[in-house]
Amino acid sequence: MVKITDVARHAGVSPSTVSYALSGKRPISQETRQRVEAAIRELGYRPHAGARALASSRSNVLALVAPLRTGTHVPVVMQFAVSVVTTAREHDHDVLLLTQEEGEEGLRRVADTALVDALIVMDVQLHDSRLPLLRSLDRPSVLIGFPAATDGLTCIDLDFKAAGEACVEHLARLGHRVVALVGSPPEVYVRQTAFAQRVVQGFTAAADRYGLSSSVHPCEASPASARQIAQQLLREQPALTGVVVHNEPVLEPLIDAFEQLGLRVPGDLSVTAICPDEVAESVRVPVTSVALPSTEVGERAVQLLMKKLAGNPVPQATLLPPRMTERASTAPRNT
Amino acid sequence: MVKITDVARHAGVSPSTVSYALSGKRPISQETRQRVEAAIRELGYRPHAGARALASSRSNVLALVAPLRTGTHVPVVMQFAVSVVTTAREHDHDVLLLTQEEGEEGLRRVADTALVDALIVMDVQLHDSRLPLLRSLDRPSVLIGFPAATDGLTCIDLDFKAAGEACVEHLARLGHRVVALVGSPPEVYVRQTAFAQRVVQGFTAAADRYGLSSSVHPCEASPASARQIAQQLLREQPALTGVVVHNEPVLEPLIDAFEQLGLRVPGDLSVTAICPDEVAESVRVPVTSVALPSTEVGERAVQLLMKKLAGNPVPQATLLPPRMTERASTAPRNT
DNA sequence: GCGTGACGTCGAAGCGCTTCGACGGCTGAA
DNA sequence: TTCAGCCGTCGAAGCGCTTCGACGTCACGC
Known part of the structure; x- marks a missing residue:
């Protein structure tokens, strides 16, 4: 050597x-x-990395805690991870991968042994048990997602409330008066992952603001549930003409189900979604959607971390504004 | 501290x-x-991790090089990564995540700076440009997938040839005489990723052995391609009663397409697949399949690496035998 | 009864790097 | 002309750990 x-x-x-x-x-x-x-x-x-780390007390390694649970869309996680690694490399850092299962002990371990300089935590929940730990750790961290209280933390995510609003707004502008939200699987709400609830808030608030009749329906990630929800919607809201989908796996099955029930998209029914662009584009009828900007979130998360490592102040909360792309699934209401 | x-x-x-x-x-x-x-x-x-690494010249970190390209099924990659991390932790090691894009320079960097003790490389191709580097590196490595020559390397993967054979065998035993393989997207073959070709070899060999009439069809990962292939198959092989699918995304669309063309599964057509169990189970008609054992591969890869790190010899090649699960998509031939 | 070796512990020497203080030479302002 | 101060470099200390050789003690065999 x-x-x-x-x-x-x-x-x-x-x-x-x-x-x-x-x-x-x-x-x-x-x-x-x-x-x-x-x-x-x-x-x-x-x-020699070890020697360098010892002498400088900087390992130039970031920890990334990735979830792997039902309800999280895997490709999005992966895309995010890649974006984190790529951006970290641009700042001369490497990325250590931790699983959610490692839990708090894992975080404490990599932080206390000085294996990593800073941490990125994905899939943060409203009352996440890791929050006190992250606050007390002597190393900076950035959370993807918003817990109930963000004091002493740095959080970043898509502005899901605004995303929900944007979808409703889009439908309202097209003249739709009766709308429904097909949401994440029930366990996501039970787990109190903030983003799902934020979408509901935005959806409901905007619907009220525009005086629309609206309803919200959690949905399992299976084609069968999609069919079931579609039937239920037509039964309960026969005048329905606008649907917002926040649930990647059921997007296509849901559209199929509606069409099999005799509703044309977008002729009879306009559909918008909150999902990665690739998903929206790959559906048979390309779907008007608010993008889930995993790549941008990853990039920004690393940038925030770098600022913190350099001793610069960063905002407690960073909400990325929704970006909507119109595609073939929405049209003015059939009068 | x-x-x-x-x-x-x-x-x-x-x-x-x-x-x-x-x-x-x-x-x-x-x-x-x-x-x-x-x-x-x-x-x-x-x-202190750095001090320990410096004094002992062991960082207790493994590098994992993950692909993210079209043609690789993302959930499988993720599942594999999780399994590697989990197993590594059981052996008191952590995992550094590298992207394919980092390339050879990335491998050399983490190896030469002693950031990692050993490497796991996924998605290895027949004539992978990283092979000479891996051979010359002073750190042990394990490859997921088989290149053309394995001398001086350690490789592990599902025995895809045997998997292809197992599918044909299963169909042959059920009395089917005309079979087809719907394979990976063309770019996977062009890229010369070994596993895709191995499936073809096994499929063809077994079909010949059983005296079946057979054909092979690469297929893009889109529902449209699936429909097109289904039509083509019925046109060219009207007597077709058995299909092997080695292409996760088109599995369900393909079955849909066949049924829309008037063929019942498994009544008129038996379908088997090589794919993760979760995919096979989540299709509307659960599919008889050879499992893609990503979790086991990850676990075994780490174990091999640990042996090498301990100075113990390991086999150059480890082929995991295929494990077939019968589900609802195959039945004896309709006579 | 004594040599032998295993057991349990200690001290010191580094592992390869960063960083701090020091220092000589040079520039430019007073 | 002088001195403050910057520029560019060096030497030495030390980051926190592992590991090697050494040493005293004790048990056991002959």
């Missing part, structure tokens, strides 16, 4: 000079820097 | 004794060990 003293000798300077040339923390003359760089290249020098 | 010297002082022993008590690398008396453990608990001591 080639070490910094080898490089120093080869370049005819002291080890500290090599270190400073590498980190830029002190001025180094153009000429010396070039000699050092040449030596590094020739010897194929790579600083 | 509480360090090992604090623990030593508190327990009335030397730092080295604490270290040995922790690692078990030298005998420590029952009584001393207990005093040390008590001190650790009372002080909340956590060894």
Whole structure:
């Protein structure tokens, strides 16, 4: 193994000079820097991560706690993880993957052993048991999702309330008067994951504001549930012409079910969704949707963390504004 | 921060004794060990990962290189990743997540900086450009998937050839005489990912052995392609009664398409698949399938790595035998 | 009764890097 | 001309841990 003293000798300077040339923390003359760089290249020098971490008390590693539970759409998690890793690399950091099951002990472990400099926690719930721990940890963290109280924390997510509102607004503008929300599976609400409830809040508030008749229906992630919900909706709200779907797996089955019940989309029924663009685009009838910007959230989360690591202040809450894309599934109400 | 010297002082022993008590690398008396453990608990001591890595030249971290490309089924990747993390934790290791995009330079970086002790590489291709690097690296690695030549490597995967054979065998035993394979998207073959071709080999070999008439059809991962393939199959092989599907996303659409064309599953047509059990079970007609054992592969991969790290020899190739589960989609041929 | 070796513990030497203080030389303002 | 202060570099200390060799003690065999 080639070490910094080898490089120093080869370049005819002291080890500290090599270190400073590498980190830029002190001025180094153009000429010396070039000699050092040449030596590094020739010897194929790579600083030892452990030694670096020990001396600088910075590991340049971030922890990412990823969920893997029913109710979370896996591709979104994956996309998010990739975006975190990619962005972290741009900031010269690596990413350590932890599972939700590791729990609080896992967080404490990687933080206390100085394995990581900072943490990103996904799938945060309203009264998440990890919150006190994250507040007390000596390392910065960023949460994806919003708990009930955000004091002492840094949170980021899509503004789901605004997303719910945007969907209703879009339908209202098209003249629809009776709308329904097909939501996440019941367990998501029971678990009190904030985003599901926020969508409901936005949906309801906007419906009231526009004077629409509305209803909310949690839905299991199976085609059978989709068919069942579709039947129920037609029975209970025969005048229904607008639907908001916040549940990726049932989006297509739901549209199929409606069409089998004799409703054309968007002729008789307009459908909007809150889901990743790829999902909205891959449905038989491309769906007008508010995007779930997993890539952007991941990127922003890492940026926030970097700011905190640099000692800069960051906002407690970051809500990304919804971005709606009109596709083939919505149309003015059939009068 | 509480360090090992604090623990030593508190327990009335030397730092080295604490270290040995922790690692078990030298005998420590029952009584001393207990005093040390008590001190650790009372002080909340956590060894510093960087210091440990520097002194022992072991970081206790594994690298996992995950793909994220079209053609790879995302949930499978995720399931695999979770299994790797979980198993690694059981062996007191953590997992660093790298993306495929980081490429060879990423592998070299984490290996050379001693950030990780060993590597797991997913989605290996027949002539993967990373192979020479992995062979030359001074750190052990395990590949998921089989390249053309496995010398100097350690590879593990489902035995896809045997899986293809098992499907055909199952159909042949049920009396089917004309079978077809609906395979992965064309780009998977072009990319020369071995597993797709192995399925074809097994499928073809078994069909020949049983004297069946057979054909192979790559298929895009979209419902439209599924419908198109279904039509084509009926046109070209009117006597078709058995289908093997190796393409998760089109499994359900394909069955739908066949039924819309007037073929009942399994009445007129028997369908088997090579896919994760969850996918096979979630289809409207649960599908007889060979499982894609991502969890087991992840677990075994880590175990192989641990053996290599301990200096024990491991087999160059590990092929997991296919496990077939009969479900509702296959039946004896309608005579 | 004494040598032998296993047991249990200690002290010291590093692992490879960063960083702090120091220092000589040089520039520019007074 | 002088001195303050910056620039560029060096040497040494030390980050917190593991590990090696050494040493005293004790049990056992001959």
